[in-house]
Amino acid sequence: MSSAPTRVYYATDAYDAGADLLGRDPGWLRELERRRLVEATHVGAVSSVITDGWQVDRPTFVLPNGANTRHYVGVDDAPLPDDVQAQGPVVGVVGHLSARIDLDVLEAVAARPITLLLVGPRVEQWGGQRFEELVQRPNVVWVGNKAYAELPSYLRVMDVGLTPYVTSAFNQASSPLKTLEYLAAGRAALSTPLPGVTALDTELVECASTPHAFAVAAERLARRDRDDALVRARRELAYTHDWDSRARQLLEIIGLPARGEVTTGSR
Structure with a gap:
């Protein structure tokens, strides 16, 4: 029997709080996010301010932005x-x-x-x-x-x-x-x-x-x-917050191995 697919919902912003900036209805954004949270196997965001506001019955993860x-x-x-x-x-x-x-x-x-x-x-x-x-x-x-x-x-x-x-x-x-x-x-x-x-x-x-x-x-x-x-x-x-580090952290969170060598930014 094949395992269920891994589905990650990762919020890069508090979308409903930025509805005016996005030109969207905040209620619509909240409902869309609620659906994604239900569908996903792993849920996380760039900030604990976001994840603390979710009502979910599973662990959440926080993965901040990185830099190139x-x-x-x-x-x-x-x-x-x-x-x-x-x-x-x-x-x-x-x-x-x-x-x-x-x-x-x-x-x-x-x-x-x-x-x-x-x-x-x-x-x-x-x-x-x-x-x-x-x-x-x-x-x-x-x-x-x-x-x-x-x-x-x-x-x-x-x-x-x-x-x-x-x-x-x-x-x-x-x-x-x-x-x-x-x-x-x-x-x-x-x-x-x-x-x-x-x-x-x-x-x-x-x-x-x-x-x-x-x-x-x-x-x-x-x-x-x-x-x-x-x-x-x-x-x-x-360098400790570059995108390679973030990718490695995400793979660990969702239980997937890194393919090949992941290196941090060149010094």
Whole structure:
């Protein structure tokens, strides 16, 4: 008799909490997820905030996001971007500029004597006139959407990578990929307090709760001399959270053997 097929339901976000961002009805999303939870043999998510909200009669697993560490190995030798002429220390955000981002924090950072670099598309005129005024400041550079292959070039010019998320149910259940990518590039990482960030349990990622505290920390980190030992430590931490590690963990969770050698990101 053949065994039942393995079916894994893995939630990358708290979908109902992000219904507005997804343009979907939250009730429909909850019902769809309920069906998937019933059908699956293994159920898990990127955050315990998500799994703790499920009513299931079986064990759940938590598997946070990982990072493609190989992509950032040569970041310090990547071509310099030709659309960034920055003066002094540079702090930056990589990713979609949307309602997930705290505009108060960005404005506070831009008020400091450092450069704020924004790399990513603006979603549906997010931020309105406030965003328009922000990117008109002389120390703010917004380069718009960039191909994934170009990201090492932009991270090369950054001293600090920012994860400035608002406090929302959707963000509280998230596992910020960008924070790990900053670490993989050897950059300092600063975030608003999020369970997915504090779960890393490391002093290599700083958190700040208010716009003022965040801006002060961003400037302090940006003006710190680049320490080779810190760069190595950040990268080593990212390697323990790369996608190869995540794949290995998932195979172990569902009881399947790894086929061939699984290696972590090249150092």
